[in-house]
Amino acid sequence: MxxxxxxxxxxxxxxxxxxxxxxxxxxxxxxxxxxxxxxxxxxxxxxxxxxxxxxxxxxxxxxxRQARPARAVSPELVALYDQRADVPVSAIVDMLKPAREHIDVLVYAAVFLHEAYPRLNDLLRERAAEGCAVRIAVGDSESENIRQRGEEERFGHGIESRCRLALMHYRSLVGVAGIEVRTHATTLYNSIYRADDQALVNAHVWGVNAFAAPVWHLRRSGKGGMFDTYADSFNAVWETARPA
CATH class of the missing domain: 1.10.260.40 (lambda repressor-like DNA-binding domains)
Known part of the structure; x- marks a missing residue:
């Protein structure tokens, strides 16, 4: 033609x-x-x-007029784990230890952190004492979203009790300079563990416990990337959360 x-x-x-x-x-x-x-x-x-x-x-x-081909791998993707259980707790600890500006944790409970690394609170105090802003957001055990998640994961009321246990673990950090602990009632699409320009993102899958869902390790390479997407998501949830 x-x-x-x-x-x-x-x-x-x-x-x-x-x-x-x-x-x-x-x-x-x-x-x-x-x-x-x-x-x-x-x-x-x-x-x-x-x-x-x-x-x-x-x-x-x-x-x-064709769409730009998608990259096979994001430049910010450091590693991809099939499930959270594959991530050594030492990898999380090693990411937190050198943090100088930001440590953000957004979870429903994640009590595995304290169970596997009893010095977690001490580490967070040390980071805060050196000027690192530490923000911890755990699930509100009274939240309807928490109850619903328990049903979806066939975990019943166990997740609510684990939220209360997580808050007990962090309770001694309430009032420590540089550390804020809040509870949130949001639908949690991802658990986020951030240390400065690195983050571990635990995706949540309907009907699957978090330990069996995938995790991606991100390192920020510039504005507007995947890392910033999750950092902004954390900030949005943080604004809705209540001080513990």
Whole structure:
């Protein structure tokens, strides 16, 4: 099918096959095929021809209007774990230890942290004493969302008791300078463990306990990436949370 839009653009500017071909450095027969057979040139050549004619390249060759291919891997993705149970607690601790500006924890309970690393509160106090802002948000055991999650995961009232236990673990940090502990009642789509420009994100899957759901380790590489998406999500939940 002829490319009538291209034919009209060339005619309006007084371009011939030969003159346009000479300008964009192709054979005149190629330009003729673009017009009469509706052939699509290489993208770089098409862009040069469109600029020469003062036209939009996608208007002349709609076939070039393709979405940018998705990256196979985000540049911020450090590691991907099949499930949280595969993440060594030492990996979380090693991420928290060097934190200088931010430590954020958003969970419903995650009592595994204190069970596997009894010095967690001491570590958080040490970080806060050196100027690191520590924010801990655990689930409100009275929340309807907590009750619903227990039903979905077939865990019954166990998750509510674990939320209360998590709050008990963090209770001694309430009032410590540089540390804030709050409870939230939001639907938790992801648990987030952030230390400065790194984060572990535990995705939640309907009907699956958090320990069996995947985790991605992110490292911030610039504004507007995956890391910032989760950091902003934490901040949004934090604004709704109540001081413990």
């Amino acid at each position: 002829p490319n009538e839009r291209l034919r009209a653009a060339m005619a309006a500017g007084g371009w011939t096959y030969a003159t346009l071909a000479d300008t964009v450095e192709v054979d005149p027969k190629s330009v003729e095929r673009w017009v009469n057979l509706g052939r699509t040139p290489r993208r770089a050549t098409a862009v040069a021809a469109a600029e020469t004619l003062g036209e939009d390249v996608h208007a002349l060759w709609p076939a070039l």
